[in-house]
Amino acid sequence: MLFIMPVVLIVISSLMQEFGWSSLTKDPTVQVLFVDNDHDSLSLKIKSGFRESQSFEVIDRLNNNLLTDSTAKNAVKRGEYLVAIVVPKGATSTMRANVRLSVAKTLAGFGIGNPGLVNGIVFKDSVDVKIYFDPTVKKTFKNALISSIRENYYKFQTDWVFKTFNQEIALQMPMYKAPKDAFKEILHFKEEYPSYREVELIPNTSQHNVPAWTIFAMFFIVIPLTQSMIQEREGGSLFRLLTMPVSYMTLLMGKVGVYLVVCMMQTAAMLLAGILLLPLFGLPMLVLGNDILALFVMSMVVSMAAVGYGLMIGTIAKTHQQAAAFGSISVIILAAVGGLWVPIYLMAPFMRTIANLSPLNWAITGYYSIFLRGGNLIVIVPQAIKLLLFFLTTVSITALYYKYKSPLNN
Amino acid sequence: MSRKPIIEIRELTKIYTGAEEPAVNSISLEIFPGEIFGLLGPNGAGKTTTISILCGLFPATSGNVTIDGLDSQTDMVKIKQVIGVVPQDIALYPTLSGRENLTFFGNMYGLHGSALRDKIDHYLTEFGLEKHAGKAVGKYSGGMKRRVNLIAGLLHDPKIIFLDEPTVGIDVQSRVVILEYLMEINKKGVTIIYTSHYMEEAEQLCSRVAIIDRGNIIALGNPKELVAEQPRFQNLENVFIHLTGKDMRD
Structure with missing residues (x-):
C-alpha cells in the first residue's frame, strides 16, 4: 500500500490537472451558453473569439430553442452549465456611436470637422455584457473567461477606432487615401523558461x-x-x-x-x-x-x-x-x-x-x-x-x- | 553457593514523576549466584519497578545497584549482555513468525548465522514449538506466546534471568514446561529472579523470596523458613496474606 497508493495518487492528480489545464488550452470541454441579443459585429466577434481560442464550446441553443437571458440564467442556476454570457441588444451600435463621437471629438481638437457641434454631444451610456457564473466556478476560471471576452472586445474596438479615423479623415480631407497596411500588431508574446539545462523544458x-x-x-x-x-x-x-x-x-x-x-x-x-x-x-x-x-x-x-x-x-x-x-x-x-x-x-x-x-x-x-x-x-x-x-x-x-x-x- | 552476591541492591528508591509515594522505598538486597529468587507482592507493590531498574529500563531516583560486579550507573550496556529479561507482557512482534521474532532478538544480542539458527532450533524443539515456527506469533495460543517470550530472553545464554510473571494466564502444560526448564537451567548455574502472584509456584521454585509491599521489603528468606516462622500458617500464601493484608489493590 505504501508504494501503490502514492502512485495511484500521482496518476489521478496528474490526470485531473491535465484535464483542467487542457480545458483552458486545448480541448473545448467547457461549455459556454451564449445569448446574442445584439446580432451584430461585437457579439459575433466575441463568439468567434471563443471558438478560435479552442478553450470553450459556444452553445446558443438549448432543445433547439434560441437561448434567452432567462433560459440561460436558469440553466446556470440549476448547475447544468458553468457560465452564460448575455450580449445586450444594441451593444455594437452603442460602441460604434461612442467610437465615432470619440474620433470626431479628437479631430475637432485639430480644428477638423465641426468642433462646435461635436463638443456639445454626449456619449451614450455604456452597455453591460452580463455573465452568469455557477457559484462553484473557481476564481481562476472566471478570470480566464473574462480576460478572453475583454481581449476580443478591445481588439474589436481598436480595429473599429482605426476604421472610423480613416473614414472621418477621408470625409474631411478628400485627398486623403487610407493606407492598406496602416495597422500591425506590434507585441507578440513568446514564452521562455530560463533554466540551468541546455535544452529548454516546458513545464507540464x-x-x-x-x-x-x-x-x-x-x-x-x-x-x-x-x-x-x-x-x-x-x-x-x-x-x-x-x-x-x-x-x-x-x-x-x-x-x-x-x-x-x-x-x-x-x-x-x-x-x-x-x-x-x-x-x-x-x-x-x-x-x-x-x-x-x-x-x-x-x-x-x-x-x-x-x-x-x-x-x-x-x-x-x-x-x-x-x-x-x-x-x-x-x-x-x-x-x-x-x-x-x-x-x-x-x-x-x-x-x-x-x-x-x-x-x-x-x-x-x-x-x-x-x-x-x-x-x-x-x-x-x-x-x-x-x-x-x-x-x-x-x-x-x-x-x-x-x-x-x-x-x-x- | 558462593557468598559473593551476583546482584547487590543498596537503598534503592524510585519515585515516579508526579507521584507522592515512592514506588520502591530504599530497599537493600543481595542475590547470590545460582539462586532462584522470588520477588512477591500484591499489585503495585514495586516488583516490576524493581526489576525494571535492575534491567536498566529506567534509572533509580537514588541508591546503587551492582550486577555481576558491574555498576548499573556506569556499565549498564555491559550488564545488559549478561542478563536476560522475560517481561510480563508478550514482548513480541505479532505479525512476525516465532522464528523471525527470535532471529531479530538474537541479532540484537549480536548472534548471527548458523550459531543463532541452531540455538533457535534447539529452543523451539525444547518448548514444543518447532511445528509452529513459521506461523505469525499473533496466531499463537497464550501458552505458545509465553514460551516464545521466554526463549527470546534465553537466546544469548545469560548468567542472570529476570522473569516478570512468566506463567500468568497460561495452560497447565505450558506452565509445567516453562518451570521445568527454568529449574534445569538453574542447575547449570543460571541465577533466576522471578516475580509471581502464584505463591504455591514460588514456594516450590524459589530458594529465597522477598515479599514487597508499598515499596518496602517486609519479609525475606527461604519460603519454608518463612512459613516455619509463623506456626499458625501452613503455606506461603497464608504468610503472604498475613503480611500484606486482605485489602484488594489497584
Missing part, C-alpha cells in the same frame, strides 16, 4: 505533480512509522529492546535506517511512475533533472526530514489515535502551507512568510530546482541543509523527550 503537469505528490507521500511515512512505534511500546517489544545491550539512540537510528530505505523505495516508485506510467495515460513523461546525484541527495534529505518528524510524533504521542490524527493532519497542513497545493506566489504576504517555515516547502523548492530549472547539487544546497537541520532537530527532540519526559524512562 508531470514536472509539477510528481515531485509535489512524492514529497506528500514521503511525509505520510509518519503514519506507519508512528503506528509501529506505538505498537512496539504498547505491545511490550520496546520494553524488551530497551533491556538489550544497545542504547536508545541506536534503536532510533535502526528505525531511521529502515524507514529511510522505505522512503527512498517509495520515491523511486513514484519517479518511475512519472516516467513509465503517466505517458500510458496520455500525460507528459516526467523528465529527470540534469543531476541524478542532486536528485538522490534531495530525496535522501527529504526522507530524513519525514522520518525524523515521524519519530518525534511517535515518541510524544500517547495513543494510536493521537498519532494518526496529529500525524496526518499536520502533514496536510504543512503541505498546504508549504505550497504543494497552492503555489506560494498566489498566497497572501503573511502566508508566504509562514510557507518558508514548512519543511515541505524546502522540499518542493529543492525538487523544482532539479525538475523544472535543471539545477545541480550546488543549487539545492540551501534546501538540503534546512531539511538536514530539521531532521537533526526532530531526532534531538525525540531523544530529549525520551530522556526527560517518556514514562518509559522516568
Whole structure:
C-alpha cells in the first residue's frame, strides 16, 4: 500500500490537472451558453473569439430553442452549465456611436470637422455584457473567461477606432487615401523558461505533480512509522529492546535506517511512475533533472526530514489515535502551507512568510530546482541543509523527550 | 553457593514523576549466584519497578545497584549482555513468525548465522514449538506466546534471568514446561529472579523470596523458613496474606 497508493495518487492528480489545464488550452470541454441579443459585429466577434481560442464550446441553443437571458440564467442556476454570457441588444451600435463621437471629438481638437457641434454631444451610456457564473466556478476560471471576452472586445474596438479615423479623415480631407497596411500588431508574446539545462523544458503537469505528490507521500511515512512505534511500546517489544545491550539512540537510528530505505523505495516508485506510467495515460513523461546525484541527495534529505518528524510524533504521542490524527493532519497542513497545493506566489504576504517555515516547502523548492530549472547539487544546497537541520532537530527532540519526559524512562 | 552476591541492591528508591509515594522505598538486597529468587507482592507493590531498574529500563531516583560486579550507573550496556529479561507482557512482534521474532532478538544480542539458527532450533524443539515456527506469533495460543517470550530472553545464554510473571494466564502444560526448564537451567548455574502472584509456584521454585509491599521489603528468606516462622500458617500464601493484608489493590 505504501508504494501503490502514492502512485495511484500521482496518476489521478496528474490526470485531473491535465484535464483542467487542457480545458483552458486545448480541448473545448467547457461549455459556454451564449445569448446574442445584439446580432451584430461585437457579439459575433466575441463568439468567434471563443471558438478560435479552442478553450470553450459556444452553445446558443438549448432543445433547439434560441437561448434567452432567462433560459440561460436558469440553466446556470440549476448547475447544468458553468457560465452564460448575455450580449445586450444594441451593444455594437452603442460602441460604434461612442467610437465615432470619440474620433470626431479628437479631430475637432485639430480644428477638423465641426468642433462646435461635436463638443456639445454626449456619449451614450455604456452597455453591460452580463455573465452568469455557477457559484462553484473557481476564481481562476472566471478570470480566464473574462480576460478572453475583454481581449476580443478591445481588439474589436481598436480595429473599429482605426476604421472610423480613416473614414472621418477621408470625409474631411478628400485627398486623403487610407493606407492598406496602416495597422500591425506590434507585441507578440513568446514564452521562455530560463533554466540551468541546455535544452529548454516546458513545464507540464508531470514536472509539477510528481515531485509535489512524492514529497506528500514521503511525509505520510509518519503514519506507519508512528503506528509501529506505538505498537512496539504498547505491545511490550520496546520494553524488551530497551533491556538489550544497545542504547536508545541506536534503536532510533535502526528505525531511521529502515524507514529511510522505505522512503527512498517509495520515491523511486513514484519517479518511475512519472516516467513509465503517466505517458500510458496520455500525460507528459516526467523528465529527470540534469543531476541524478542532486536528485538522490534531495530525496535522501527529504526522507530524513519525514522520518525524523515521524519519530518525534511517535515518541510524544500517547495513543494510536493521537498519532494518526496529529500525524496526518499536520502533514496536510504543512503541505498546504508549504505550497504543494497552492503555489506560494498566489498566497497572501503573511502566508508566504509562514510557507518558508514548512519543511515541505524546502522540499518542493529543492525538487523544482532539479525538475523544472535543471539545477545541480550546488543549487539545492540551501534546501538540503534546512531539511538536514530539521531532521537533526526532530531526532534531538525525540531523544530529549525520551530522556526527560517518556514514562518509559522516568 | 558462593557468598559473593551476583546482584547487590543498596537503598534503592524510585519515585515516579508526579507521584507522592515512592514506588520502591530504599530497599537493600543481595542475590547470590545460582539462586532462584522470588520477588512477591500484591499489585503495585514495586516488583516490576524493581526489576525494571535492575534491567536498566529506567534509572533509580537514588541508591546503587551492582550486577555481576558491574555498576548499573556506569556499565549498564555491559550488564545488559549478561542478563536476560522475560517481561510480563508478550514482548513480541505479532505479525512476525516465532522464528523471525527470535532471529531479530538474537541479532540484537549480536548472534548471527548458523550459531543463532541452531540455538533457535534447539529452543523451539525444547518448548514444543518447532511445528509452529513459521506461523505469525499473533496466531499463537497464550501458552505458545509465553514460551516464545521466554526463549527470546534465553537466546544469548545469560548468567542472570529476570522473569516478570512468566506463567500468568497460561495452560497447565505450558506452565509445567516453562518451570521445568527454568529449574534445569538453574542447575547449570543460571541465577533466576522471578516475580509471581502464584505463591504455591514460588514456594516450590524459589530458594529465597522477598515479599514487597508499598515499596518496602517486609519479609525475606527461604519460603519454608518463612512459613516455619509463623506456626499458625501452613503455606506461603497464608504468610503472604498475613503480611500484606486482605485489602484488594489497584
